[in-house]
Amino acid sequence: MSTRQLGMVIDLNKCIGCQTCTLACKSQWTDRGGREFMYWNHVETKPGQGYPRRWEEAGGGWEGETLKPGRLPRLAEDYGVPADFNFESTLFQPSDQPLRPLEAMRWGPNWEEDQGAGEFPNGYFFYLPRLCNHCSNPACLAACPRQAIYKREEDGIVLIDQERCRGYRYCVAACPYKKIYFNPLAGKSEKCIFCYPRVEKGIPQACAYQCVGRARHVAYFDDPEGALHQLVNVWKVALPLHPEYGTQPNVYYVPPLSPPTFAADGKPTGAPRIPDDYLRQLFGPAVDAALDVLQGEIAKKEKGGESALMDLLIAYRHGDMFRLSRPEGGQS
Amino acid sequence: MSRARGWLLSKDAGGDAGATWGRALVWLLLLFAAPAWAASEWTIPVGESAGPPPLDPLDAAWTGAPAAAVPLYPQATAPGGLSRAYPKGHKSPLLQEARVLRGGGKLALRLAWPDATADLADPRATDRFADAAAVQFAPVDATLPYVGMGEPGRPVRVWLWRAGRPAESLTAQGFGSLARQPNEAVEAQARRTATGWAVVLRGKESADRPAAVAFATWDGAEEGRAGRKRLSAWRALAGMEPDGKLLEEARVGGDPARGASLYAEHGCAACHTAGVGLGPNLTHAGGIHWPGYLRRALLEPTAFVVPGYAAIMPAPPLRPEETDDLVAYLLTLH
Ligand code: SF4
Ligand code: SF4
Numbered sequence: 189m190s191t192r193q194l195g196m197v198i199d200l201n202k203c204i205g206c207q208t209c210t211l212a213c214k215s216q217w218t219d220r221g222g223r224e225f226m227y228w229n230h231v232e233t234k235p236g237q238g239y240p241r242r243w244e245e246a247g248g249g250w251e252g253e254t255l256k257p258g259r260l261p262r263l264a265e266d267y268g269v270p271a272d273f274n275f276e277s278t279l280f281q282p283s284d285q286p287l288r289p290l291e292a293m294r295w296g297p298n299w300e301e302d303q304g305a306g307e308f309p310n311g312y313f314f315y316l317p318r319l320c321n322h323c324s325n326p327a328c329l330a331a332c333p334r335q336a337i338y339k340r341e342e343d344g345i346v347l348i349d350q351e352r353c354r355g356y357r358y359c360v361a362a363c364p365y366k367k368i369y370f371n372p373l374a375g376k377s378e379k380c381i382f383c384y385p386r387v388e389k390g391i392p393q394a395c396a397y398q399c400v401g402r403a404r405h406v407a408y409f410d411d412p413e414g415a416l417h418q419l420v421n422v423w424k425v426a427l428p429l430h431p432e433y434g435t436q437p438n439v440y441y442v443p444p445l446s447p448p449t450f451a452a453d454g455k456p457t458g459a460p461r462i463p464d465d466y467l468r469q470l471f472g473p474a475v476d477a478a479l480d481v482l483q484g485e486i487a488k489k490e491k492g493g494e495s496a497l498m499d500l501l502i503a504y505r506h507g508d509m510f511r512l513s514r515p516e517g518g519q520s
Numbered sequence: 521m522s523r524a525r526g527w528l529l530s531k532d533a534g535g536d537a538g539a540t541w542g543r544a545l546v547w548l549l550l551l552f553a554a555p556a557w558a559a560s561e562w563t564i565p566v567g568e569s570a571g572p573p574p575l576d577p578l579d580a581a582w583t584g585a586p587a588a589a590v591p592l593y594p595q596a597t598a599p600g601g602l603s604r605a606y607p608k609g610h611k612s613p614l615l616q617e618a619r620v621l622r623g624g625g626k627l628a629l630r631l632a633w634p635d636a637t638a639d640l641a642d643p644r645a646t647d648r649f650a651d652a653a654a655v656q657f658a659p660v661d662a663t664l665p666y667v668g669m670g671e672p673g674r675p676v677r678v679w680l681w682r683a684g685r686p687a688e689s690l691t692a693q694g695f696g697s698l699a700r701q702p703n704e705a706v707e708a709q710a711r712r713t714a715t716g717w718a719v720v721l722r723g724k725e726s727a728d729r730p731a732a733v734a735f736a737t738w739d740g741a742e743e744g745r746a747g748r749k750r751l752s753a754w755r756a757l758a759g760m761e762p763d764g765k766l767l768e769e770a771r772v773g774g775d776p777a778r779g780a781s782l783y784a785e786h787g788c789a790a791c792h793t794a795g796v797g798l799g800p801n802l803t804h805a806g807g808i809h810w811p812g813y814l815r816r817a818l819l820e821p822t823a824f825v826v827p828g829y830a831a832i833m834p835a836p837p838l839r840p841e842e843t844d845d846l847v848a849y850l851l852t853l854h
Contacts, residue, residue: 222643260647267646333746334696354698356746360646370646375685 189324193344193409194387194512195416195438196396197426198317199501201445201482202403205315207231207298209395209404213319216394217381222373224270225263228380229319229395230297235305235466238318239297240266240366249327249364250434258361263372268296312461314444316470317403319395320367320380321428321437322346328379331362342514343408344438345382353377364433392510402503407511409438414511415500416440423497425478427471442501443467443475445482562770562810564588564733564755569623575709577718582630585619590735592616592633592750593804593854595668596794613807613854614750616735620757628722629655629679631735635716639740640684649745652682652738653719657730660761664754664810667734669695671824677701677730679721681708683740687721695747695827731761732810754810769812772848774841779849786836799833800826806851814847 213229232238240246240261248258261267271289278287304313322339326346329337336352337359339345348359348368353376360368360377368379383393391397396404407414419426419440426440444467448456467475485495503509565586574581591613616633631653641650657677658664665674669692678690678698687708689701706723736751738744756766783789791798805814816823821833838846 225646263644263646269644334698354746358746372641372643372646375641 190339190344191341193324193438194322194382195407195409195420195440196319196393197405197415197419197440197442199401199403199405199442200314200316201442202401202501203231203315203317204401205231205233205301206400208398208400209317210297212394212398213380216383222371223369223378225267226369226371226378227297228367228369229317231315231317232298233301233303233313234316234470235313236300236303238316239268239295239299241295241299242266243366244430246366247364248362248366248433249430250325252434255327255331255362256364258364260357260360260370261366264294266295267369268293268299306461310449310461312446314446314462316429316441317395318365318367318429319439320346320363320382321365321435321439322380322382324436324438325434327362327364327433327435328359328368331358332356333358340384343382343384343387345384345387346379347381347384348377348379350376350378364430364435365437387512388514390512390514392512396510402506402509405500405503405509411511415509418500419497423481424474425481425497427474427478429470431472441471442482443471443478445479445486562753562756562767563758564590564618564620565758566620566622566760569621572624572626573621573628573720573722575628575707575720575722577630577632577709577711577720581621582619582720585621585630587617587619588755590616590618590752590755591807591854592735592737592752593807594750595747595808596801596803613804614737616737616752618733618735618755620733622725625725626722627725627730628720629733630718630720631655631737632713632718633716633737635737635739635741637741638683638712638717641682642684649738649740649743650683650685651717651740652680652744653717653721654678654680654736655721656734656736658732658734658754659728660731662765663816664732664766664813666694666813666824666826667751667754667808667810668826669693669698677704679706679708679723681710681719681721683710683717689723729760730757731766732756751808753808754813766812769815770810772811772844772851774844774846774848776845776848776852778842779845779847780852782838782842782846783849788836791833799829802850802853804854806853809850811847811851814850815843818843818846 210227210230214227218226218228227239230239238244246259246261247256249256263269269291271291271293273287273289274285277283278285302313304311306312322345326339329339329346333356334352334354336349338347338349340347355370355375355377357370357377360370368377371378386393392406396406405415407416409416411417426442428437428440444462446461449459449461451457464476485497489495489498565588567585569581593613614633616631619630621628635651639648639651642648665671665676670676672693675691675693678692680688680690687706689704689706690698691701692698704723706721708719708721710717710719732754734752734754736749738749792800792802794801794803818838819835821835822831825831
């Protein structure tokens with residue numbers, strides 16, 4: 189545990205799956221030098237196998253006090269090769285060929301976009317943006333035999349010291365979210381840095397600041413007015429992904445509501461399209477209460493009443509979503 | 521109250537000497553455990569070359585260099601977290617041939633060992649590991665550092681070759697402390713042989729001449745990296761240690777049979793057993809430890825504690841000849 193902890197809440201009812209966050213991150217940090225296949229932030233469609241493919245079955249995390257074994261994702265099969273396209277022959281020469289990747293692609297960060305599950309008219313899906321959770325009990329850190337991974341006292345950001353890393357990849361196997369990537373060109377492991385150079389200047393992470401859906405809140409946990417304390421501790425509507433992995437994530441999600449299913453006679457049933465059981469698998473048993481609170485507050489607002497929770501989630505002013513003031517005199 | 525609402529839409533739509541090594545040689549080497557210690561079994565000969573020794577492992581000059589057969593044992597101890605050492609079942613030693621040449625201000629080592637598959641660092645793979653080999657040097661000192669990457673205050677120098685990557689020069693003072701020495705150049709050249717690898721590592725013969733060397737290999741096909749390796753015991757570099765004190769330590773006159781009963785009497789196995797984990801696993805103790813280290817570990821057990829273990833071992837009450845017997849017994853453990 190660090191002295192302070194910076195966290196993020198992502199409202200899954202507001203994420204529109206536009207991948208602006210993904211590209212904000214990629215163009216800032218991972219578009220070069222062997223990182224082309226990496227997405228420190230990506231948005232996957234749930235239900236689905238995700239990115240890297242079947243990460244939820246790849247092991248890692250904690251079993252009590254013990255690290256669970258995990259497996260290493262493969263570049264082509266599980267992440268997907270960053271393919272080049274036939275731009276030259278299709279766009280710069282007379283041609284009737286379609287634009288195609290030069291190498292057959294087998295997977296990617298949004299490979300199953302909008303597929304989801306269920307049958308018409310009761311199909312369903314939702315978007316799940318994922319990044320390193322800057323966990324309070326990081327399995328990656330515990331697994332490194334070189335103490336190359338550290339958690340910063342001032343904000344709890346988890347970083348890999350590139351000078352110490354020797355590419356052993358015990359961290360990659362140990363992270364149950366598979367949010368550490370091995371850079372095969374550099375021979376070292378790399379991960380989301382929570383945009384610490386921005387955060388130190390009081391500027392929100394690129395993924396959060398660029399989010400067009402106003403879905404991402406950033407604050408320190410010890411800030412009583414901050415969205416993290418409000419949504420996680422006070423309203424209890426923001427939950428960690430797969431809390432059973434035991435790493436104590438600091439990225440939280442407001443779980444998704446969904447429209448009703450239709451019965452055979454075409455009438456809405458009142459049961460949600462996204463099965464409660466599925467959401468419990470992702471967010472744990474606390475998801476029921478969280479959805480009930482959301483539902484109740486929405487109802488209040490619909491009747492013209494007041495809801496501080498809804499006002500916070502709506503985020504009337506973009507700037508209010510980020511509370512990054514640091515004691516050392518960073519901007520607020 | 522129904523939860524069914526929100527904004528979501530429905531889904532509508534080459535030949536090497538290594539080839540001839542046989543099991544017989546392994547057993548011959550295991551006979552080291554006999555109480556009469558020939559100094560040569562703890563040394564490695566050093567050949568002289570007129571100019572700098574050749575970097576190419578297939579250069580004819582290497583054929584004339586004296587060779588030593590060095591058994592490498594799977595590392596059984598690795599600290600903390602995930603199990604990083606070899607899983608059970610990886611027991612048999614791997615036999616490496618080592619040749620050393622010095623000349624023209626350079627020191628070079630040629631290592632050859634069996635490895636069925638060539639695993640190279642692959643810029644297009646995230647899940648594969650490269651074969652590797654390392655030479656570890658101990659400085660001239662009264663006491664050799666712990667063979668597993670040295671110990672605090674007793675650093676080792678390391679030359680590392682990883683298939684498909686430039687060779688590196690490093691230092692270490694214990695597990696997890698490996699650090700690059702960017703100013704010390706080391707070169708390597710590797711060749712595939714009929715049975716595995718032949719690699720030459722060559723660097724400057726530094727002013728602080730090494731007294732002893734130890735070897736390690738990693739097999740990429742076994743996900744070898746960090747502590748998942750095979751390692752040898754220290755070997756004194758013949759003629760490079762000025763006063764011969766090291767070799768004095770290697771002479772052990774004890775009786776392994778008496779040592780075995782002492783081991784039982786003192787209940788050593790209560791801690792030093794795989795699975796118990798209170799003390800280091802001694803399965804390969806005789807294969808990877810210098811006799812002087814074993815004596816030091818018995819006389820001053822807390823002077824150096826293998827990382828990951830608590831300093832709980834009391835110095836066993838032993839008469840000097842009993843210490844020798846116990847060391848002789850531990851040296852039989854392979
Ligand atoms: S999400 Fe994974 S990489 Fe990030 S801190 Fe947690 S365990 Fe480490
Ligand atoms: S930018 Fe915001 S709305 Fe768009 S995918 Fe990312 S989290 Fe969702």
